[in-house]
């Protein structure tokens with residue numbers, strides 16, 4: 001090293017070695033600098049929103065420090081990495097989460113306070129990042145939090161939609177969808193990486209030629225767009241590690257098709273290129289039924305192609321070649337949405353890196369694993385062969401090749417069994433040939449997992465029965481979990497403080513099993529009354545939110561009963577609303593004496609219907625109509641209130657979950673893969689009324705079945721009950737409430753006919769069957785609520801038994817049982833300021 005170089009390196013070292021300091025003045029300096037130099041407002045005048053922005057940028061600076069050092073550490077240690085591929089990440093807000101994880105919340109609160117701003121107020125100015133539909137997207141975000149906290153060498157990959165999940169408004173009781181252009185006022189959390197850009201190709205044709213006695217295929221695409229990386233730092237809780245969520249945005253290609261500009265019509269060429277951006281512009285808001293939309297397939301390919309190019313590029317940059325690639329990389333497919341990535345990796349290995357089929361296939365099957373999130377057949381993705389052929393001709397060819405070899409294997413194992421081949425083939429034959437993405441994912445993955453025990457068993461017996469017979473060892477279970485940071489410690493500070501005090505430590509926040517220590521306090525009267533106080537505080541916050549959003553005044557003395565989730569027939573919001581109508585009808589026919597005995601209830605329902613899901617939209621209207629009627633009936637008063645909370649999202653959930661006392665998870669047994677909000681509610685001392693479905697089964701097991709209200713048919717009984725529907729003796733109360741709807745008691749009788757027909761006809765989701773048991777369970781709820789000490793005991797036992805449902809546990813199981821990756825914890829920098 002020359003004298004000059006040494007000097008420069010010393011200087012850089014000193015400069016780089018100064019971390020942002022953790023004292024009030026330094027924080028204020030940093031915030032005010034961002035007001036002036038980043039958002040270009042005057043340091044003397046900035047409003048709450050600008051204070052939020054500057055605080056976010058200041059927090060981001062710290063995330064960047066930690067991100068850079070973590071990535072450098074991963075690079076130097078070179079452990080096996082895992083990449084979580086998901087078309088959805090339901091992030092929600094980031095400010096408080098980052099400050100808490102970095103252990104800087106108190107410092108920033110104080111710094112802002114002295115400047116005249118309140119952190120609790122300005123944090124409300126952040127828009128949710130709603131890049132997901134529901135459970136699947138939120139799970140991906142919880143996993144990132146846990147992967148960072150568990151110090152895993154992991155990254156998330158996804159799409160940077162410009163329009164996230166639509167914003168729901170309710171007009172005259174009907175759902176309206178409004179665009180969520182969430183980036184309008186900027187996104188301080190992301191770091192644009194214009195130099196991390198990859199070309200992604202579409203359409204065109206494949207040509208073949210001989211080279212050194214081998215067939216070489218060349219894809220000549222007809223369209224190309226660029227994928228630009230946006231990095232979103234994900235800090236772990238109380239660790240020096242910060243991992244990355246890399247989201248891709250589509251831009252017109254810089255190079256492709258430049259000739260067309262010189263062919264005359266310059267303006268038309270520019271305009272045509274603008275279409276490129278539409279690829280990443282909008283999140284599809286359908287969370288169940290698969291729709292064969294070409295743009296959706298384009299999104300999927302755009303996403304995985306950019307992701308795999310990035311992973312391969314980084315790997316070869318570090319290792320000089322792709323040697324040992326499959327020992328050093330694990331790729332998790334979040335449902336089948338990124339499954340075209342299997343064909344894309346094969347293509348890249350064979351056509352770009354010139355590997356042979358065998359080596360490519362060996363590597364591909366070694367890196368991929370796949371998570372299934374549903375047993376509903378209508379949700380299974382299938383793409384028309386014709387569409388795939390046109391959009392991705394080389395991939396279609398590779399899929400045929402994979403299928404050909406797979407069918408050979410099938411014959412070798414089971415002999416000539418045409419029916420089986422027909423069922424299992426990756427290509428579904430018929431008038432319109434289809435590619436079954438789940439079959440492709442199953443054939444190419446070394447592991448497939450369901451998301452709760454019952455669900456993982458069911459997929460082996462139903463949708464993947466044949467594949468289970470063929471590859472029994474591939475099948476695993478990974479029961480979902482949620483991050484206890486966002487969903488308990490941060491969203492419910494009074495409960496956090498009470499738990500800290502009681503356990504004498506906050507270690508439970510990253511070792512949730514420690515909550516078990518609460519069990520010995522469950523009968524302590526003193527502790528119980530503090531527990532009740534904490535719940536009352538959260539109920540008051542929720543009541544204020546309800547007033548703000550629905551204009552309805554609710555009493556915090558009433559039992560707060562909640563069902564918030566996407567609206568779907570299988571989740572049975574209809575069972576809930578029929579139960580509410582029954583309750584209403586009873587109350588209005590009571591004497592004053594009888595009324596004195598009633599437990600007052602506030603029934604809170606929220607959730608979005610997919611814009612094309614007509615029946616779900618009618619259900620929202622029915623709930624609104626019932627609430628109109630009930631809330632304005634003087635015979636009912638405070639004994640029953642019904643509210644539909646509009647635009648249910650992550651930030652609202654952070655208020656609703658702590659403020660609930662009873663929450664409903666009442667899907668027809670065997671239909672809800674897991675559910676994750678059930679875990680969030682239980683963790684916050686909210687009792688569950690639910691069916692033996694999804695993770696409810698394991699929650700009951702963990703917290704004890706006398707601490708949960710379970711009812712209804714069991715999963716193994718459901719198929720038979722469906723065939724016996726015609727013989728069912730319908731409960732009189734059921735017939736009565738249905739008649740109230742169809743006779744126009746709530747108006748709109750004709751509009752509600754399809755709902756009435758659904759539960760009176762084939763009743764696929766067995767609403768009528770489960771109705772009597774549901775009412776019995778609701779009676780038990782009322783009886784129990786009257787005894788505050790028993791109720792509170794159950795509430796404490798719920799929290800105490802929730803240890804298993806931390807996503808930290810889930811992620812550790814993925815890491816050891818599927819990915820084979822180990823923690824890689826960056827040592828805390830020796831010169832880092834205190835508390836860092």
Ligand code: F55
Nearest residue numbers: 133134135136287373451672673674675676
């Ligand atoms: C989104 C897009 C498509 Cl194309 C299909 C499904 C979805 C989606 O959002 N699915 C979803 O949320 N599934 C849920 O996943 C959760 C996490 O595993 C489960 O808890 C829940 O049971 C399941 O319905």
